[in-house]
Amino acid sequence: MTRISIGRLLAEATQRLDAAGIEQPGREARLLLAQALGTDMAGLIRLGREALAESDRFEALLARRCQREPMAFLLGSCGFWSLDLAVSEETLIPRADSEAVIEAVLAAIPDRSRPLRVLDFGTGTGCLLLAVLSEYPAATGFGIDLSPGAAALARRNAASNGLGERAAFLCGSWDAAIDMTADLVLSNPPYIPEADLPSLMPEVRLFEPARALDGGGDGLTAYRALVPALHRLLAPNGLAVFEFGIGQAPAIASLATEAGLDVRAVRADLGGVDRAITLGWREKA
Known part of the structure; x- marks a missing residue:
């Protein structure tokens, strides 16, 4: 010693x-x-x-x-919104940029007393779902992740933040594990174009799971699965809020149009970069 x-x-x-x-x-x-x-x-x-x-x-x-191991992994946790969340190599580390999703939800659904049914795809640590539940005390939700380790971690985070009775977590590939409709669908899916992965900073490239980063050739593979699935997942007056990468909003808007949805809002993160898109059913003329 x-x-x-x-x-x-x-x-x-x-x-x-x-x-x-x-x-x-x-x-x-x-x-x-x-x-x-x-x-x-x-x-x-x-x-x-x-x-x-x-x-x-x-x-x-x-x-x-x-x-270059991420500081959050060394500390074992990180802050997101008003929550303290455990982290592991099974998930992405929650980032302040993703708080734009929560801000978009609050702007779109000002009534905090609504008993929302929430789905969160690619839940990771559970950060998006748990932050929304913390703001809407009558809401309940499911988080879905392909990784059993991620789902288990999110379950622990829900319990440690006093939200375990209102959140459940499942393993599955996007919407394959779900047969229900929701008032709110959330996701921070993989959106980094495959060719850009080698240029990511070492903390991300070497330590965070590639499956949660790799968005395919153009970064939009996950949105091509999620946006059409809203046809069966989204309640009649429901909304979807997705995080996205730099410059991807027009392509996601095009996918939404094909699926009968409108873009209700696009919200920037704290750095001024467009980061969250809100989708809803096309309003009748």
Whole structure:
């Protein structure tokens, strides 16, 4: 067991993270040390830079981060909307960009008391479904994912956030496991064009599941399955809200038109990039 001052640990770790190409290396060094010490950032400050700390666990975490393993995997969880969600290599790590989907839902359905029936395809950690349920206390929903590990993780996240009684999770390929209609259909499907996968940052390319990223040749394979399926999944006054990649809105709108749906809204993420599309049944003239 090696003990060294917190100040020295942070200085050396910051240099190593910077050399590994990590943005904000000082902040990440503090997060990793807090994790190693079983405290939080405030607790780390209270200890002070002169305090001694056992460095072996910190070294193990630091080595993994220098190999570009995502910080969320090292910490074991991440925040999304108002939730704290466990993460694993079975799923994508929830990102702030996806909160545009939740904002789109809130804008489209202002009545928070509605007893919505919700379906979430490619649920992953369950982040979209659980965030919606947290905002609509009378809503219930199903999350569907191809991965049994993802479905199990989402189930645990529902329980840990007090939503387990209103959410259920199933394994299946898109709508094949579902025979019901919903008031709201959600999805953040794979939408990265196959040719773009090698250029993704190492944290994504090397550690997150390719099946949740690979959208086929043009990135639209999943939408070609999901949008036509809305014909049987979507209730008469229902809505679908999908996340999508840069520049994909016109193609998804075309698929919607073919399926008898209209685009009700397109919403940007915090970076100003169009990210969520809301679809509903075509209104009669």
